Amino acid sequence: MARSTHKQLNALSIFLLGIDGIIGSGIFLMPSRVYAKLGDLSMVVMPLAGIAILSIALCFANLASKIPGDGGAWLYTYTAFGRFAGFEIGIFTWLLGIITMATEISAFVTSLRSLFPVLNQHGPYLITALGILAALTGLNLMGSGFMDWVNNVSTIAKVGFWWSLS
Numbered sequence: 001m002a003r004s005t006h007k008q009l010n011a012l013s014i015f016l017l018g019i020d021g022i023i024g025s026g027i028f029l030m031p032s033r034v035y036a037k038l039g040d041l042s043m044v045v046m047p048l049a050g051i052a053i054l055s056i057a058l059c060f061a062n063l064a065s066k067i068p069g070d071g072g073a074w075l076y077t078y079t080a081f082g083r084f085a086g087f088e089i090g091i092f093t094w095l096l097g098i099i100t101m102a103t104e105i106s107a108f109v110t111s112l113r114s115l116f117p118v119l120n121q122h123g124p125y126l127i128t129a130l131g132i133l134a135a136l137t138g139l140n141l142m143g144s145g146f147m148d149w150v151n152n153v154s155t156i157a158k159v160g161f162w163w164s165l166s
Helices: 011-023 026-066 073-081 083-112 122-141 144-165
Strands: none
Touching: 011 144, 073 083, 083 122, 122 144
16 A cells, blocks of 8 residues: 555654543543542552553554554554455444544533533533534544644643643
C-alpha cells in the first residue's frame, strides 16, 4: 500500500490523540465509581489499568512501524489475515466509534447535570446531547487540520480538568 498524501499529524497531536482516546468518558464518571467500590485500593488499580493500556498502545506502535499506510487496526488485520477479517475489524471499529461517541456525550451531559439541573429532565437532556453531536459533526466538516487543533485543545482541557480535581 502506498503512503497517504494527506496531511500528517505531528508528534504532539498523535500523543494527545492517544491521551484523549484513553481518557474518553472515564474522566467524567469513572473515578468516583471506582473509588466508591474499591476505596483506597483504587489508587493502585487505576495505575495498573494505565499500564495495561500502555501495553496495548505499544503493540499498535510496533505494528505501525512495520506496516506502512493508514488504517490502524483494519490495515493490520487486513495485512495479516486477509480481506474478510479486515472487513470485520473495520465494521467493528466503526460500531465502536458510534458507541464511544454516544457514551462520551451521555457522560458529559450527565456530568453537566450538577451545574444545570434542567438536564435532569429527559427533553433538555436529549436536546443538549443532540446539540453536542451536531456541533461535533460541524467541526468535523471543517477538515482534519481544524479537528487536529480541536482535539489538542480538548485533550489539554480534559487533562487540566482532571488535574484540578486531584
